[in-house]
Structure formats: structure tokens, C-alpha cells
Amino acid sequence: MRIIAIILRKEFRQIFRNRAMLPILFVLPVIQLLVLSYAATFEVRETPLVVIDQDRSETSRALIARLDASLYFQIGEQTTSMEEAERALLFGEVDMVMTIPSGLERDLGAGQPVIVQVVLDAEDGATAGIVQSYATQIINQVNADISLGPPGIRIAPSHWYNPNLEYTTFMVPGILVLLVTIIGTFLSAMNVVREKEIGTIEQLNVTPIKRYQFVVAKLLPFWIIGMAELGVGLVIAKIVFSVPMVGSLWLVFALAGLYLLVMLGLGLWISTLTDTQQQAMFVAWFLMVIFILLSGLFTPIDSMPRWAQIVTEFNPIAHFIEIMRRILLKGAGFQDVTRQTAALAIQAVLMLTLAVRQYQKRTG
């Protein structure tokens, strides 16, 4: 214990003296949380579009007014020429062309179905899909307003756990996970490998410090800092983004502590495999990018191919994002996240064992 305390004191002294590290520790996470949460949004607003109104009736004008009134669309100059509209689409001036056929009002009045054509710039498939769904919504509303016929089957959607479909409510817990991850993996890997790179590990290795003492003292500072940053992050999430926190925060912290063990183990393992901070950084980035893209943060895991879903089982980030969303948004208790917790526990044991075994004071 005494030895661990001595190394811990040295570590904290060095961390707080490192001018490159301090901003990473305290400024970056805040910026990351604020910028990513606000900017990396799935919502598509004010999509520019051209409407070719061939009907010029009251109904068609009502439809255009509806589109214009919504926040999602912005109607540019009107045109009657399809070629002109196509050119605007090609040059990216508009993202959508809507053609209202002549005879719209007449056919509707006669109870005939009418087809309104919507041409979308689908270069970015996801955006095109979202825009299309907005357009469909608006057309359906117009439909409902003027429909005189008997009602068919209607959907009455109710969005649970995120009633207003707030994007930030969904994203912030995931971004909090990234924040904790960066502290856990990058900083621990960099810290240990730094001792190798500048040669201080030589002097340390001839001392009677035991392996477990070194590992504990090296990882504990980042465990503590990671937990503290999660706390700060949760406060920002609550105050700035009004993210609902339905579940137990104690449970969040307890599982974050477990998750950090996995990531610290990963960081230590990377540091045993590499000799310089540059190499450690590269390996950490490689793993992080894969873990993050397959984590379900941006794209739902359910829509991934089967093999990717299997890989996700080994992805600690995916498990912890799931845990965070369930606890914070749905108020899940421990019994609702046992599977993820078990996965993290197994990974923590494996990762730390691997890393500690790999870290050798003597080389062959």
C-alpha cells in the first residue's frame, strides 16, 4: 500500500504538471460533449426544395403552404420546367423536387387516387430517407384534412422514453461513454508507454516495486479521473441538455467503474505491445475507431449484418452505451442490464489478466 501511495503521488504530480495532458483531461471532454451533441445531429432541417405545381388549385397551394410552414422544408423559386428542376437537383441547389400533377383537386374531389411525385437527391441515403419521411408525413396530414371518405387504418405513434424525439437525449449518454473511454484507454496507454519511451521504466524496473503495485498505481489515477469526468459529463447532460435521468445514478457509476477497468486494461495491454507514444496512439486509434463505429452510437446495432452483431458482443463500448441508455432513459435497474454487465465483467478480467501478464519487468 505504501509503495502504491508513493507511485500514485508521483503520477498525479506528473499528470497535473503535463501541459499537454491537462487540456485533454478537462477542456476536451466538455467541448466534445457540447459540440458533438449539438452538431452531430440526425435531424434534417430546412431542406431546400422545388415544387412544380401543375395543378395551381386551392388544394395544391394548401399542400405547398404546409411544406413551407414546416421547419423541415424551405421552398425556393417555383418553376414549371422539369429540366430546370433537375439541374437544380444536380448542382445541389435543392435536395428535393416535388411534382404536383394537374387535376389534383379534381381527382381528389372525385375520390380518385392521385400520385404526387417526389424526387430526392439520394447521394446521402440516410438524409434522403429522413427527408422522404418528413414529406410523407406532411402529405398525409393534407390527406387527412381533405379526405371525406371512411377512415382506414391509422397509426397513432407514441414515442416512449424520448417522447419529443429529442436527438440529444439519445446521443448524450453515448457521447458520455466516449468521453470516459478516451480517458481510460488513451491516457493509460500513453502514460505507461511514456515511461518506456523516455527510458524511466529502466530505473523503475530495478527497484523492488512489484508488478501489481505498478499496475494499480498506474491505472488508478485514470480510473479516478474517468469517474470524475463522468460526473461532470452527467451534470452538463442534465443542465445543458435536460437529458432525463430516470434510473439510478449509483448504478451508472458502479457500472462505469467496471467499464473503466476493461478500458484501462486495454490501455495497459496496448502499452505493453508498443514502445513509443506514437505507436500506442496508432494502435489505440485503430481499435477505437472500430469499437466506436460498431458500438451502436451512430447506427443501430440491429441493422448491422449478422457477423457485425456477433463482433459487437466483444465490444465493451457497445455494452456500456446500451447500459447507459437503458439506465438513464428507461430507468433500467441492475436486473435489466445483467447480460451487458456480465460481458463487461468477463472482459475486465480477461483484459487485465492479459495486460498484467504481458507487462514484464524482465525481458527474455
Next chain:
Amino acid sequence: MTAVDIKALEKRFGKTAALEPVTFSVAEGELFGLIGPDGAGKTTLFRMLATLVLPTGGTATVDGLDVVRDYRELRNRLGYMPGRFALYQDLTVAENLKFFASIFGATIESNYEMIRDIYGQLEPFRDRRAGALSGGMKQKLALSCALIHRPRVLLLDEPTTGVDAVSRLEFWDVLTRLRDSGLTILVSTPYMDEAARCDRVALIQDGHILEINTPTGIEDSYPLPLLSVKSSDRLTAKRALERFPFAYSVYPFGEELHFTDSRAEPSVSEIKTWLHEAGVADAEVTVIRAGIEDVFMHRMPTVEGQTGVA
């Protein structure tokens, strides 16, 4: 008593040998030097003795403890100073010293007399970051940190490399005083002139130990007469000497040439005449005593810049 006992110790990395099997011992209270160029295997030997690298063959004991089996206990009795500065540059002088003292369960106060000699000079800079110290100061701090837990044996891997001439002299004075206080010291250096400060030296080259002797003994082992030739036209003189019928070797040595004659009794005047006929008018030729560097040059016929004539 033997402080360091090395028997057929060797280290191979795959097929390449970093150190061929070497055998020698160092007595307690001896200042023992390992002299050899870069890549000779000095650092590998030190790292094995410091319990950092496992040998691939042979055995070694330090202070009676096996470097492989008893490495835990041995680490308490060793003071090791790696070739590269290995202290925390972002910690101050005092913080570094205190850290290494407390890791060994010692305090600066209780072992102060061990380092008084060196640390005294560092005291005014105690709150300066180690990274901001000069090369000589860094080495003194590193030595202080290696001494603070009262080791029985000190292993210093090229402690004076990259240190200015004055600091080097001071450093060796400190080592001599430490040796006089009874500490066993193993020190390596690429500087031949430092060998004279050791009690005994081992010449090491390409993983082989060429010779182990006292510095004087090594100088005496030079087998042939050595002459120093000074001339303003060193190149012509060198070429002329290479053609001299009794030439054994010629190589530049500082401002002079060192010429070895293959006869037991060389004639200075004959060599002067030979040089004069070759167009070197101002040659000064004197018989000199061989230094350790000359012995080294003699034992390593492949060194660049030397012309082996025989």
C-alpha cells in the same frame, strides 16, 4: 570476497550474439571498468547484471545473489544507472531523489552521508525540474538516485557519455571516493582515457572480452615498440611509414601518428631518415609507452583508420 561473479554469461537474440560467453569476477570494493566501443555488448552485460534481461546462458551472482533466481532480493542491493538518463524530467531534483528513496523504504535524511559528496553540488537546484539540468548535473542526480538506498554494488552504464570534460573528471573523483568507502563499482565507458581511473579494466569488443588486467598491466601488454611521429605533413608521413620495411602498423592518434615497429629494437634515426627521404622534413620521432587505446587498436585489426601492415 567476490562482489560480482560471472561465469560463461551470454546473451543471444535469435542467431545474433549480443554477448559471447564471458567469465570474470570483480572483488569487493573494486572499481572495475568495461572499456569498449558502442555495440560491444557492455549494455547487454549491465542489463543482465541489473536483473532487467534474462541471460541465454551461464550464470552471474552479484553480492552473492543469483541474477536470475534471487532477482527480487538483489534489486534492493543494486544501484543501477542506465546509459540513458532515466529519471523523471518533469519532477524536480528533490522529488526524484525522494521518490527513489521512498520506493526502497529509505529517506534522504537517513542515507544523506552516502550522497553528501554529490548531492551537495545539486542542493542549490533542488527545486529545478530534472529536465532543465545540464548533462553533468543530470548524471550527478542519477548517481544520487542510484545510491540513495545504500546499494552494495553500483552498476554504471556509460555514466560520462555526453558529459563535458570537467564534469567527467569530477564524476570520476566521486567514483574514486565511493570506491574508497568500500562500494563495489562496475562502470562502462567508451572513453579510453577513463580506463586509467579504474582498478582493473576489461576490454570488450563485439561481444568478446579481449583482455582483463590493471590499466598498467594492459599498457604493458603492448607487444612491440611504439613510436609517436609528429609532422606538419601527416598524410605523407603516414604513407611513408606504411612503406617502411619494418612497419607493423600506423594510425593517426590525435595530432600525431602512432607507429609500431615490428622489431624489438627500432632505430629512431633510421625512421627519421626514411621519412626525410620521403619528403617529410620536420618529423619528430620518439619512443613512447603504449596507452590503453593503443592496446585496443592492436587487438582489433579491423578498426577503420588503422593500417595493418604486417
